Amino acid sequence: RKEVEQDPGPFNVPEGATVAFNCTYSNSASQSFFWYRQDCRKEPKLLMSVYSSGNEDGRFTAQLNRASQYISLLIRDSKLSDSATYLCVVNLSGNMLTFGGGTRLMVKP
C-alpha cells in the first residue's frame, strides 16, 4: 500500500465548475499536510497547508480528517490556469516529505 494515495485522474471539467480531490495517507504519526501544484515537468509549488479546522485561500479550500487519515482539496469556479497536477503531501517529520502520485486536472473552455 502506498503511503499517500491519490486518484490520478485526469479530471476534465469546464470553466467555472467546482472540483474536489481526495487523498488518503497511511501513517497516523504524520505531522503536517500540504497540497502542492505542479505544472508539466516543472518544480512543485506549495498551494496551501492543510489543517483539521479546514482552511480557505480564495477559491481553494482544504480539509484534514485525522481520524480517517483523509485530506481533501476543493476548487471553486475553476479557471483555465488551474490546469495542473495537484500533489497531496505528508510530512512525517523534519521536512522529509512523502508525496502522492498526483491528480491531474484539465479545465476546458
Add this chain to the structure above:
Amino acid sequence: ETGVTQSPTHLIKTRGQQVTLRCSSQSGHNTVSWYQQALGQGPQFIFQYYREEENGRGNFPPRFSGLQFPNYSSELNVNALELDDSALYLCASSSTGEEKLFFGSGTQLSVL
C-alpha cells in the same frame, strides 16, 4: 523564483556511468533535500542534509550519495547509472523550524 538553483538543467548519460547534480540553496536556508520524480509519478524523497551531515534517507540504494558544503549548497551523486534512474531530480531547501520547502526547477536526467 525560489532562489534555489540547480545545474545542469538537462543531462544525458549512458548506463553504468556516474553523474553529479548540483544545487544552491536559498539564502539563509541550512537544510537541503533531494527528490527523484519519475515520469507520471510524484517526487520520492532520496535524502536530506543538514549542517553537512545526512540526517534522513529514503528507500534508495547506496549508489545514491550526497554532500553538503559549508555554504549549504549540495551535490547528488549517482554511481553505476541504470535506465530506471531516468527522472527529474529536484532539490529543495528549507530553514530549521520552518515547514515550507523551496524547490529548484530540477535536473532532467536521461539514462540511455
